[in-house]
Amino acid sequence: MSExxxxxxxxxxxxxxxxxxRHSYLYYVRNRPEVSDERxxxxxxxxxxxxxxxxxxxTPDSPTQxxxxxxxxxxxxxxxxxxxxxxxxxxxxxxxxxxxxxMRKALGEDIGYxxxxxxxxxxxxxxxESGRLSRAVTRxxxxxxxxxxxxxxxxxxxxxxxxxxxxxxxxxxxLRAEVIxxxxxxxxxxxxxxxxxxxxxxxxxxxxxxxxxxxxxRITAARPLDIYVYDILAIDGRPPSTQRATLEALREWGxxxxxxxxxxxxxxxxxAFQAEVEEARDDLEYEIDGIVIKLDDIAARDEVxxxxxxxxxxxxxxxxxxxxxxxxxHIFPSVGRTGVVTPIAFxxxxxxxxxxxxxxxxxxxxxxxxKDIREGDRVRVQRAGDVIPQVLERLEEPGRxxxxxxxxxxxxxxxxxxxxxxxxxTFCPNLFACPAQLAGRIQxxxxxxxxxxxxxxxxxxxxLVRKGVIGHVPELFGLDVVTLMELEGFAExxxxxxxxxxAGARTTELARFIYGLGIPEVGVTVARELASHFLSxxxxxxADEETLQQVDGMGxxxxxxxxxxxxxxxxxxxxxxxxxxxxxxxxxxxxxxxAGLRIVLxxxxxxxxxxxxxxxxxxLGAKVTSSVSRQTSYVVAGENPGxxxxxxxxxxxxxxxxxxLLELLSGGPGALPxxxxxxxxxxxxxxxxxxxxxxxxAGSASETDGP
Ligand code: IVH
Numbered sequence: 001m002s003e004x005x006x007x008x009x010x011x012x013x014x015x016x017x018x019x020x021x022r023h024s025y026l027y028y029v030r031n032r033p034e035v036s037d038e039r040x041x042x043x044x045x046x047x048x049x050x051x052x053x054x055x056x057x058x059t060p061d062s063p064t065q066x067x068x069x070x071x072x073x074x075x076x077x078x079x080x081x082x083x084x085x086x087x088x089x090x091x092x093x094x095x096x097x098x099x100x101x102x103m104r105k106a107l108g109e110d111i112g113y114x115x116x117x118x119x120x121x122x123x124x125x126x127x128x129e130s131g132r133l134s135r136a137v138t139r140x141x142x143x144x145x146x147x148x149x150x151x152x153x154x155x156x157x158x159x160x161x162x163x164x165x166x167x168x169x170x171x172x173x174x175l176r177a178e179v180i181x182x183x184x185x186x187x188x189x190x191x192x193x194x195x196x197x198x199x200x201x202x203x204x205x206x207x208x209x210x211x212x213x214x215x216x217x218r219i220t221a222a223r224p225l226d227i228y229v230y231d232i233l234a235i236d237g238r239p240p241s242t243q244r245a246t247l248e249a250l251r252e253w254g255x256x257x258x259x260x261x262x263x264x265x266x267x268x269x270x271x272a273f274q275a276e277v278e279e280a281r282d283d284l285e286y287e288i289d290g291i292v293i294k295l296d297d298i299a300a301r302d303e304v305x306x307x308x309x310x311x312x313x314x315x316x317x318x319x320x321x322x323x324x325x326x327x328x329x330h331i332f333p334s335v336g337r338t339g340v341v342t343p344i345a346f347x348x349x350x351x352x353x354x355x356x357x358x359x360x361x362x363x364x365x366x367x368x369x370x371k372d373i374r375e376g377d378r379v380r381v382q383r384a385g386d387v388i389p390q391v392l393e394r395l396e397e398p399g400r401x402x403x404x405x406x407x408x409x410x411x412x413x414x415x416x417x418x419x420x421x422x423x424x425x426t427f428c429p430n431l432f433a434c435p436a437q438l439a440g441r442i443q444x445x446x447x448x449x450x451x452x453x454x455x456x457x458x459x460x461x462x463x464l465v466r467k468g469v470i471g472h473v474p475e476l477f478g479l480d481v482v483t484l485m486e487l488e489g490f491a492e493x494x495x496x497x498x499x500x501x502x503a504g505a506r507t508t509e510l511a512r513f514i515y516g517l518g519i520p521e522v523g524v525t526v527a528r529e530l531a532s533h534f535l536s537x538x539x540x541x542x543a544d545e546e547t548l549q550q551v552d553g554m555g556x557x558x559x560x561x562x563x564x565x566x567x568x569x570x571x572x573x574x575x576x577x578x579x580x581x582x583x584x585x586x587x588x589x590x591x592x593x594x595a596g597l598r599i600v601l602x603x604x605x606x607x608x609x610x611x612x613x614x615x616x617x618x619x620l621g622a623k624v625t626s627s628v629s630r631q632t633s634y635v636v637a638g639e640n641p642g643x644x645x646x647x648x649x650x651x652x653x654x655x656x657x658x659x660x661l662l663e664l665l666s667g668g669p670g671a672l673p674x675x676x677x678x679x680x681x682x683x684x685x686x687x688x689x690x691x692x693x694x695x696x697x698a699g700s701a702s703e704t705d706g707p
Contacts, residue, residue: 071216075146081174089316121180163254172236185224337440366424450516592621603638
């Protein structure tokens with residue numbers, strides 16, 4: 001068949017699109033294809049050819065348009081139609097029982113639930129307008145996320161257009177879904193990445209999330225992603241009245257819904273479901289990390305409401321971590337950035353829920369002794385979520401000869417210094433000269449929440465220390481392109497970029513500088529508290545234990561650790577040197593509504609003198625300067641402005657008249673950005689310095705491990 005079909009190419013294109021949509025749906029969503037792959041390809045090629053010869057026939061939701069245009073420069077931040085909350089969860093049954101009791105107390109005995117597998121993927125919002133997929137946004141912080149529409153379009157099971165055959169399509173429909181990667185696909189992808197010398201993903205969830213965050217949709221298109229939809233976030237029109245009806249509606253709109261979701265009357269049926277799913281877990285093609293129980297009745301959900309973190313009408317029962325048995329080959333002491341020497345177990349690689357595990361943390365020498373773990377033992381290992389696997393216990397092997405008990409070496413494996421026991425832990429006291437610690441400290445100083453020096457990762461830090469390029473942390477700031485280019489893996493471009501990134505870090509937010517020093521107990525949050533309390537590095541450094549304890553959340557132990565660390569002569573020397581190379585910028589004070597703005601005044605004002613205006617601006621935290629540069633936020637031009645006005649025009653700096661100035665001073669309306677809306681670079685008066693994240697994710701490593 002071709003263009004000679006009655007009705008012409010337009011009609012044929014419509015037929016082909018309809019047929020391809022249907023076959024895609026049957027294949028990708030229902031898993032029940034009706035035509036062979038060859039036939040599908042034939043139809044696809046015909047449509048493609050037709051669209052090529054008649055470009056006016058291409059529609060945005062045509063099956064040929066899944067992989068769209070050019071790569072993006074960056075993702076757009078988009079606010080969700082409704083907040084994407086988290087889930088209340090536990091691995092124990094008791095909190096689930098209490099959840100059920102709360103529901104019954106609030107709503108009476110006549111309630112029902114729906115239970116669903118908890119998919120371990122990347123959470124996403126899909127928005128359909130008039131049945132067309134209009135945007136897809138990652139969960140982000142729950143309020144806003146990144147627009148990854150082009151990438152989501154490449155997932156074949158995501159309909160670009162909702163089916164309207166069985167159910168009317170609402171004008172607006174915002175959905176919540178989980179993007180997953182099947183375990184087999186994940187392994188194949190990792191094998192491919194390894195083949196081309198790239199870093200594999202740690203687990204299918206990271207692979208799914210990482211694939212969604214590709215700026216080039218063609219890369220995402222080559223990643224085998226899939227999706228399950230499970231919730232309506234917002235709907236224009238009458239919402240289904242129950243979760244069961246919701247899932248049914250989603251199915252009718254042609255969306256993939258997990259086939260295991262089902263009603264449950266009570267905790268008993270929920271636990272039965274959990275047992276069933278857990279039993280099936282290893283045979284499932286995708287990763288799940290628990291089950292979710294949800295009130296079926298949507299009106300009842302509104303009655304119980306939500307907290308800012310999670311809805312009160314749902315609860316996740318998490319699976320206990322996966323365990324596996326393998327053989328421990330070797331125990332190796334590894335020196336961390338803080339000088340702690342940690343015994344690491346090297347094991348025969350073993351699969352733990354989609355991930356191959358070959359190393360585990362044995363924590364400290366007492367732990368090794370307590371568990372009596374020796375080289376050559378058979379051990380049970382466990383992996384909980386993303387946490388580094390643990391060796392739980394050794395298994396008895398009667399009749400098998402065992403190695404001698406493992407002992408911590410007396411000297412540091414990295415620098416040979418005599419190690420010091422502290423409680424169950426062992427430390428290398430050679431804080432700044434031990435190569436392992438030095439590399440760790442350099443890496444930490446350059447890390448994302450510290451000076452954020454791009455290109456200074458673990459590998460580079462190790463290389464710089466191993467090759468003797470850096471023997472002392474502050475020497476980082478003396479690196480030059482020529483020296484770097486002599487190192488393997490550095491070309492002119494990467495060397496130049498690193499040197500530039502280091503130069504860019506010479507001015508930084510105070511909190512980042514404090515965090516970057518790797519002071520024991522001082523994670524991102526504490527560093528931020530310290531910065532906003534002391535406002536200057538010198539004030540912080542001079543603080544004694546008592547003064548430190550006035551800082552929010554600071555206890556005596558923390559205060560003592562901080563002063564003890566900063567008081568050490570070798571620390572002091574490094575800090576002095578770093579301080580002479582880096583300028584930490586204090587955070588804006590409360591009331592500094594104009595903090596971060598650089599303003600130039602030119603010409604005469606009517607309502608006040610220029611110097612008066614300058615003082616008022618400064619009182620609100622603005623910086624008033626005399627010359628116009630690209631860093632200038634506004635030039636205020638009064639009567640007979642000087643040459644500064646012309647310069648502002650040339651540089652494209654925004655120009656305000658007196659009325660604009662008065663608005664600034666009153667913090668009044670108008671379209672002027674408040675400092676909070678300015679890029680962090682402008683707030684801190686620093687070029688291209690990203691702000692510290694608003695809050696550190698709970699349990700993040702940077703908060704708990706010391707220097
Ligand atoms: S319901 C706020 N149902 O689990 C209520 N969530 O750990 C909406 N998740 O971020 C969530 N499978 O992305 C729900 N069947 C399911 C789920 C599910 C996976 C994810 C979800 C959430 C995370 C919380």
